[in-house]
Each structure stands twice: as structure tokens, then as C-alpha cells.
Amino acid sequence: MTRVSLSRLPGDRVLVVDGDATREVAAADLPAYVGAREVDAPRWVWDxxxxxxxxxxxxxxxxxxxxxxxxxxxxxxxAPAVEGxxxxxxxxEHWDRLGPSGPSDPALFSIDDTAEHLRADLEDARQLSAVxxxxxxxxxxxxxxxxxxxALAAAEMTYAGVPWRVDVHExxxxxxxxxxxxxGARPRGLEALVAEVRGAFGVPGLNPDSRPELLEALRRAGLDVADTRASSLRGLEHPGIAALLRYKQLAHLFQTNGWAWIDEWVSGGRFRPSYQPAGxxxxxxxxxxGGALSIPVQVRPAAVADDGWRLVVADVAQLEPRVLAGMSGDRALxxxxxxADLYQGMVEDGAVANRKAAKLGLLGAMYGATSGESGRLVTGLTRRYPEAFALVEEAARAGERGQGVRTLLGRGSPRLGDTWDPDDPPADPDSQARRRRAHGRFTRNFVVQGTxxxxxxxxxxxxxxxxxxLGGSGPLVSRPHLVFFLHDEVVVHTPAAxxxxxxxQAAEAAASAAALLFRDLTVDFPLNVSIVRSYADAGKPGATRPPVPDT
Structure with missing residues (x-):
């Protein structure tokens, strides 16, 4: 496949290296050049x-x-397999420091410094040689x-955007x-809750957004609490707790997905979040x-497909346990x-008594549970699924020794020394041991989460x-196109027909990805699929369809 590299030059120009040919193109003419050259399906190389x-x-x-x-x-x-x-x-040295672009970055050809004019062809040659x-x-x-x-999909999802009804959101x-x-003011509903909280705790000037003030008010009320997290507050007995929890929930919505969020992130009837691949x-x-990786439940009704279109929401069930089975080659797992349900499959296979035990034991293995019920289950399941449990255990021991681990395709983990400040190393053996165990828990999960x-x-x-x-000959947004991605879930905006x-196609792509990564072992990656008008309806009865069978 032909590789065509693009490098920015001073004066709003672009250096194009296409095989043995080199030319300069004006930045304004670049789309026309790329569009014409794209007919031959080259691989574009850029910073x-x-x-x-x-x-x-x-x-x-x-x-x-x-x-x-x-x-x-x-x-x-x-990458451990690459000679640095x-x-x-x-x-x-500039490539070492090059960070991701953000949504507020200046226009493409606006900065005139060394890092702005990196030679893509030179770096490409080095990367090809290293691989x-x-x-x-x-x-x-x-x-x-x-x-x-x-990275291409991320840019396309930002460009296309999630269809968004501002009137519904408001x-x-x-x-x-x-x-x-x-x-700068609170909405009326929040002010009413503030008044209720102040009255319940007998503190007229209480600011519930101030952690020190709230802690003091809680302790004066005789509540033994170390923090103000909602999870901690739910266990407390006091007439003001219900109003306080309601306030915290709605204040979070107001701050993260309120009117200011609409103003900044929704335009042209689309929510346009900014993703950072490999972040x-x-x-x-x-x-x-824009909160690209989270659309809160409260505002999901605003994500509505265009008239004559639908949202296809597909997520894979129990992604990481299935990945563990594939990368370890554990045929029993x-x-x-x-x-559709790996945990129930473990029950039917006789590995555990019930689904809860299956989930607790398998997640315990991936996250390093060593005590309690989860620890006991890990011990038993290790005998049932030796290859899978040995893989995460080996990764944990490597991390504790300060070594790096790698994913199936070769992404390397940070080493223990990367997380220590060289000017402030752990002072005592106990502190070092705790740090090593914590890093072992990280590497244990890294191999599975990364794969x-x-x-x-x-x-x-x-x-x-x-x-x-699928879309014929029209532009991107006239065809079925990805609009959202969250770790193990995709949302596609598509003509209803x-x-x-x-x-x-989503199910076939999932099967294809499994075959590509785990060539020597068949591992199912069934999808839960919903075809809906509103994202809020995904997963509800009548919207979710059974996983599409492999073809």
C-alpha cells in the first residue's frame, strides 16, 4: 500500500511525500488534493x-x-518488543513531547515553531524500521x-455529532x-433544596458546595463522617440527608450537563464531543x-435520531472476561x-454454584482480590481455569517486581519506576511493599483491559x-455512521431502512475482531443490540434485540 506523508510548512503550505515524489501544496488546496488521491486508497501519514x-x-x-x-x-x-x-x-525529541490536540487548539496552520513543522516522512521511516x-x-x-x-473514527464522530434535541434537553x-x-446563580430548584438542607441542619448560611462547611455541619449534627461523597452520605440517618443527596445529584447535572454545556457542546442539532484516543x-x-465518554441518564432522552433515522446501540456483554479467555488460550473459559452470558455459562459448566459467585470470582482474579469471599472463589476457579488465572497472576507478579507487562498486540505498561518521583522515592520498606503490591494490581488488570x-x-x-x-455514494452523514463510542459500546445513526x-454488520464486525486477535481459539463476543429513536430507550424491553448470530 502506498504511503503519502503530509508535513506542515511555513506560509500555510504542506509538504507531500508520495513514494519517491515530493511536492508542495497550498493548505487551501489540500482537501482537493487528498480527495483526488484518495481514489487509490493510500495510507495517509501525518503527525x-x-x-x-x-x-x-x-x-x-x-x-x-x-x-x-x-x-x-x-x-x-x-512497546517491550521495540528497540527504542x-x-x-x-x-x-519533539515527537517525544508531542501531545494530543484539543477542541480549543488553534487553526491547523497557525503556529510557526519547530514542533509545528515536524517532518512526517522522517518519523514514518523510523517507525517502520522499528516495527x-x-x-x-x-x-x-x-x-x-x-x-x-x-483516530479517524474519533474525528468523524466529533464531526457528525450525536443527534441532539436542545428543546428536549432544556x-x-x-x-x-x-x-x-x-x-453565576443557582437554578430555583437548587435554591429550594439549599434552603431545605440549611433548615434540616440548622445552619442558615451553609454552602453545600463547600466540603469543609458541609463536613462541619454534618459533624455538628452528630454524624460520624469522614467525607461528603454521596456513597458515604447514603448510610447516614438524619432528616436532611435525603435533601442533601438530591441537591448533590442535581447540582452535578447543572454543572456538567446544564445550559452552559448545551451552549458549548451542542451546535446544529448535534452534540459534538471531543475524544482522545489512547488517552x-x-x-x-x-x-x-464535552464528557465524550458519558451521556448521563437524565439527559439521554435528548439524544434523538433524525426523522426517518434510527440509533443502533450495540454493546458487547462481559468484554474483559471474554478477552481474558482469548488471550490466555483457556479453552474451558x-x-x-x-x-450471551459468560457468568451463567460458568455455572452451567459446573465451575461455580451461581452467577453471583462466577462474577465475583472472575472479577476478583482480574482486579486482585485476595481476601473474603472473592479471594476464596479465586482459589477454586484457578483450578478450573488455570491458563486464564495464571496469565493475570503472572502479570501481577511482574508488576510487583517492577517490570512492565504488555497487551496481546504489544502495548507496554508503565513500569513501577515511572510512577515514583525520583527525588522522593518511598522511604521505608513497608511503603515500598505497598507500592509494589498496588502496581501489581495495576499490571494484573492492564493486560486484560488493554487487550x-x-x-x-x-x-x-x-x-x-x-x-x-452500506451507504451508497453520498457523504459521511448521509450514510450510516458512528456517532458515539464508550469502551464496549457503539452508537450508529442510520436511515431507518x-x-x-x-x-x-455490528455483530459481524465483532466476530471479525475476535477472529483477528484470537486466531487459535474461538471466543464469542455476542452483542446486545437496540434499534431506537432515543438513546434513552436503548436496553429497554421492546428495544433490545437478542444478539445477532455469527455468520
């Missing part, structure tokens, strides 16, 4: 997808493949391709909080803004994972292309 792709999408140009050098550089720097020195060279020299080149190539495809807020207040060390995504993120990347990469092929086919 950061979030900086190049939005302007192309705005010009109506969709890109099929890319290589995101920023994501690739940071991934390869930490092969990434060193001209401008490499070729690795003992795990095939896996790393797959990981880099999936990572970069995820009506929900008014019903819960009262009319929109002046800037965590495991490869899971995080959010650059893979057998239990057949069908789960890789499966999800392969899933959305394949689904993204399947959706494009294609909704059933989209559901089938």
Missing part, C-alpha cells in the same frame, strides 16, 4: 489525526486509512493500524431544576471535552463464554468501513 482530518471532513473528504505518527511514536516508545533507539533521530526490526512486527502493525483507524433541565438562571495508558480512550481496548479498536475500525460501504443491516 496527529485530530489536527489534519477535521478540515478535510469539513470540506467533504473522507479518508479510508491513515497512520497517526503521534499515537504510533508514543506506543512504540513503550531506532526511534531516535532528527526531531525525535520491522521487532520480534512482534505483525502484531504491532495490526495495533498501529487499529490505533490510527480509531425541558428536562427546567422540569428538574427550574427556569434557566442568570450566569489512558491501557489504550482506552478518554475525553478532551472460552467454552463458558459461548452465548480489551485493542479488541474494541479492531471492532470499530471494521464497523466504520462496513458502514461506509438500514437499521437491521447495521445491527447485523
Amino acid at each position: 496527529d489525526t485530530a489536527r489534519w482530518y477535521p478540515s478535510l471532513l469539513a470540506a467533504g473528504v473522507r479518508v479510508g486509512r491513515c497512520h497517526d505518527l503521534r499515537l504510533g511514536h508514543h506506543l512504540l516508545r513503550r 533507539r531506532l526511534l531516535d533521530g532528527e526531531q525525535s 520491522a526490526a521487532s520480534t512482534e512486527a505483525a502484531r504491532l502493525r495490526l495495533l498501529l493500524a487499529a490505533e490510527s483507524s480509531g 425541558r428536562l433541565l427546567t422540569d428538574l431544576l427550574g427556569p434557566r438562571p442568570p450566569r 489512558s495508558s491501557t489504550g482506552r480512550w478518554s475525553s478532551n471535552g 472460552a467454552r463458558s463464554a459461548r452465548g 480489551g481496548a485493542e479488541w474494541a479498536l479492531c471492532w470499530i475500525a471494521d464497523l466504520r468501513n462496513r458502514l461506509w460501504r 438500514l437499521a437491521d443491516e447495521v445491527a447485523a
Whole structure:
């Protein structure tokens, strides 16, 4: 496959390296050039997808493949199978420091400094050489391709946006909080709750948003409490607790998804969050803004498909336990994972007495439970599923020794020394031992969570292309397209006539991702699928369909 690299130059120009040919293109002419060249399906190589792709999408140009050098550089720097020195060279110190672009970043060609004008072709050559020299080149190539495809999907989801009814959202807020207040003021409903809380605790000037003031009021009322978290407050007996909990819930809604949120993140009838692919060390995504990874239940009724369209909501059941079965090669656990409910499969396989015990024991293994009922279950299940439990146990021991671990495709974990301040190391042996055990719990889960993120990347990469092929010849937003992604769930906005086919394609893409990662073992990744008008209806009776069978 031909690789075409794009590098920014001073004066709003772009350096294009296409095989052996080099040329300069004016930034304003880039969409036309990319659109014409895209007919041959090259792999576009650039420093950061979030900086190049939005302007192309705005010009109506969709890109099929890319290589995101920023994501690739940071991934390869930490990959255990890569010789780090092969990434060193001209401008490499700038690549080491290159961070993700955010939604408030300046326009694409506005900064004139060294980091702004990195040579994509030089860095691409180094990354290709580093991968070729690795003992795990095939896996790393797959990981880099999936990572970069995820970056394309993230930009497309921001561009397309989640269909959003501002009138519905504002009506929900008014019903819960009262009319929109002046800037800096509380809504009427919150003020009424504040008055109720003040009266119940006998503190007329209490500010329930102030942790010190609230703690003092609670203790004066004779309540033994160490913090003001809702989980701690629920166990307290006092006439004011119900109003206080209600206040905290609604105040959080007002602050995170209130009228100011609508003003900032909803435009043109779309919620346009900003994703940060590989925002965590495991490869899971995080959010650059808008709460991309969380649409609260209270406002989900505002996510409504356009007239004649539907939302197809698909999530995979028990992703990480299924990933553990596949990456460990544990055939007994893979057998239990057949069908929609892995935990019930463990019961039917005779491993445990009931579903609760299955879930408690398996999650205990992945998160390091060593005591109580979960610890006892882990001991028993280790004999039943030896390969799976040995994999996470080995990862935990490696972490405790200060070593790094890796995902199935080769993403490396931070080492213990990366989490210690070299100027302030743990002072005593007990402190060091606690730190090592904590790091062991992290690496225990890292191998599974990170591989789960890789499966999800392969899933959305394949689904993204399947959706494009479903839509005929129109632009991205006229075809079925991804609008939301959350670890193990996707939401697709699709013409209603294609909704059933989209559901089938989502299931086929899930099976394809499993076959791609776990070639030597068949592991089921069944989906719960809903076809709905409103996101709030996903998963409700009548909306959720049984998992589409593998084809």
C-alpha cells in the first residue's frame, strides 16, 4: 500500500511525500488534493489525526486509512518488543513531547515553531524500521493500524455529532431544576433544596458546595463522617440527608450537563464531543471535552435520531472476561463464554454454584482480590481455569517486581519506576511493599483491559468501513455512521431502512475482531443490540434485540 506523508510548512503550505515524489501544496488546496488521491486508497501519514482530518471532513473528504505518527511514536516508545533507539533521530525529541490536540487548539496552520513543522516522512521511516526490526512486527502493525483507524473514527464522530434535541434537553433541565438562571446563580430548584438542607441542619448560611462547611455541619449534627461523597452520605440517618443527596445529584447535572454545556457542546442539532484516543495508558480512550465518554441518564432522552433515522446501540456483554479467555488460550473459559452470558455459562459448566459467585470470582482474579469471599472463589476457579488465572497472576507478579507487562498486540505498561518521583522515592520498606503490591494490581488488570481496548479498536475500525460501504455514494452523514463510542459500546445513526443491516454488520464486525486477535481459539463476543429513536430507550424491553448470530 502506498504511503503519502503530509508535513506542515511555513506560509500555510504542506509538504507531500508520495513514494519517491515530493511536492508542495497550498493548505487551501489540500482537501482537493487528498480527495483526488484518495481514489487509490493510500495510507495517509501525518503527525496527529485530530489536527489534519477535521478540515478535510469539513470540506467533504473522507479518508479510508491513515497512520497517526503521534499515537504510533508514543506506543512504540513503550512497546517491550521495540528497540527504542531506532526511534531516535532528527526531531525525535519533539515527537517525544508531542501531545494530543484539543477542541480549543488553534487553526491547523497557525503556529510557526519547530514542533509545528515536524517532518512526517522522517518519523514514518523510523517507525517502520522499528516495527520491522521487532520480534512482534505483525502484531504491532495490526495495533498501529487499529490505533490510527480509531483516530479517524474519533474525528468523524466529533464531526457528525450525536443527534441532539436542545428543546428536549432544556425541558428536562427546567422540569428538574427550574427556569434557566442568570450566569453565576443557582437554578430555583437548587435554591429550594439549599434552603431545605440549611433548615434540616440548622445552619442558615451553609454552602453545600463547600466540603469543609458541609463536613462541619454534618459533624455538628452528630454524624460520624469522614467525607461528603454521596456513597458515604447514603448510610447516614438524619432528616436532611435525603435533601442533601438530591441537591448533590442535581447540582452535578447543572454543572456538567446544564445550559452552559448545551451552549458549548451542542451546535446544529448535534452534540459534538471531543475524544482522545489512547488517552489512558491501557489504550482506552478518554475525553478532551464535552464528557465524550458519558451521556448521563437524565439527559439521554435528548439524544434523538433524525426523522426517518434510527440509533443502533450495540454493546458487547462481559468484554474483559471474554478477552481474558482469548488471550490466555483457556479453552474451558472460552467454552463458558459461548452465548450471551459468560457468568451463567460458568455455572452451567459446573465451575461455580451461581452467577453471583462466577462474577465475583472472575472479577476478583482480574482486579486482585485476595481476601473474603472473592479471594476464596479465586482459589477454586484457578483450578478450573488455570491458563486464564495464571496469565493475570503472572502479570501481577511482574508488576510487583517492577517490570512492565504488555497487551496481546504489544502495548507496554508503565513500569513501577515511572510512577515514583525520583527525588522522593518511598522511604521505608513497608511503603515500598505497598507500592509494589498496588502496581501489581495495576499490571494484573492492564493486560486484560488493554487487550480489551485493542479488541474494541479492531471492532470499530471494521464497523466504520462496513458502514461506509452500506451507504451508497453520498457523504459521511448521509450514510450510516458512528456517532458515539464508550469502551464496549457503539452508537450508529442510520436511515431507518438500514437499521437491521447495521445491527447485523455490528455483530459481524465483532466476530471479525475476535477472529483477528484470537486466531487459535474461538471466543464469542455476542452483542446486545437496540434499534431506537432515543438513546434513552436503548436496553429497554421492546428495544433490545437478542444478539445477532455469527455468520
